[in-house]
């Protein structure tokens with residue numbers, strides 16, 4: 015399989031401007047949050063300037079035209095063996111649209127993950143409140159094309175998420191779920207400072223949590 019890894023520049027940067035203002039995040043201005051027109055869940059074009067840039071990635075709001083590329087891996091039963099697999103392009107579109115509707119309310123939802131150098135779509139992920147299994151608080155999730163595994167992109171995406179959660183949204187904690195067998199996902203979480211809270215039998219997953227550093231220091 016052709017690998018999609020890009021060279022890693024020395025500096026780490028989130029956004030055009032490292033300081034993302036909370037009001038911009040919540041108003042959907044800082045990192046590509048979709049201003050959804052009435053009746054439409056997924057737009058046709060992202061708004062210009064509304065995205066986060068990391069070292070090698072652009073994180074932007076998903077648009078309708080992304081769906082076939084996203085389905086390539088979100089519908090890949092082998093790659094997604096430890097997580098949800100979309101059965102069809104239609105199901106994939108509905109899932110992404112459901113998250114887009116949440117973005118309208120929360121100001122955040124998973125991004126389409128794009129390689130900066132060649133604009134190739136390699137993933138989908140970010141912070142979200144799960145529209146399908148609500149009530150678990152703000153979660154982080156990441157799903158990459160298997161050709162892009164092992165490049166550190168999930169870790170790079172995760173750094174942007176924790177940075178935004180800590181400094182822009184000032185969230186007390188972020189949660190995540192991973193099946194015990196999903197070693198790659200668990201490593202991404204553990205590298206980012208997440209710890210296991212408990213096994214949740216009805217989800218057959220481990221619940222992970224990362225507290226905001228200042229919040230945990232204060233306890």
Ligand SMILES: CC(C)(COP(=O)(O)OP(=O)(O)OC[C@H]1O[C@@H](n2cnc3c(N)ncnc32)[C@H](O)[C@@H]1OP(=O)(O)O)[C@@H](O)C(=O)NCCC(=O)NCCS
Nearest residue numbers: 093097156157158163164165166167168169191192198199
């Ligand atoms: C989970 C998933 C996103 C992890 O992807 P990944 O590429 O293994 O994760 P990372 O981006 O952290 O890359 C890890 C490996 O890339 C390599 N790597 C290369 N360059 C790197 C860099 N600059 N930084 C970090 N790791 C780098 C390392 O070898 C690293 O492995 P290590 O942690 O053992 O050192 C991917 O397996 C996936 O999409 N799985 C299917 C969907 C899924 O299960 N999602 C989770 C639902 S809970």
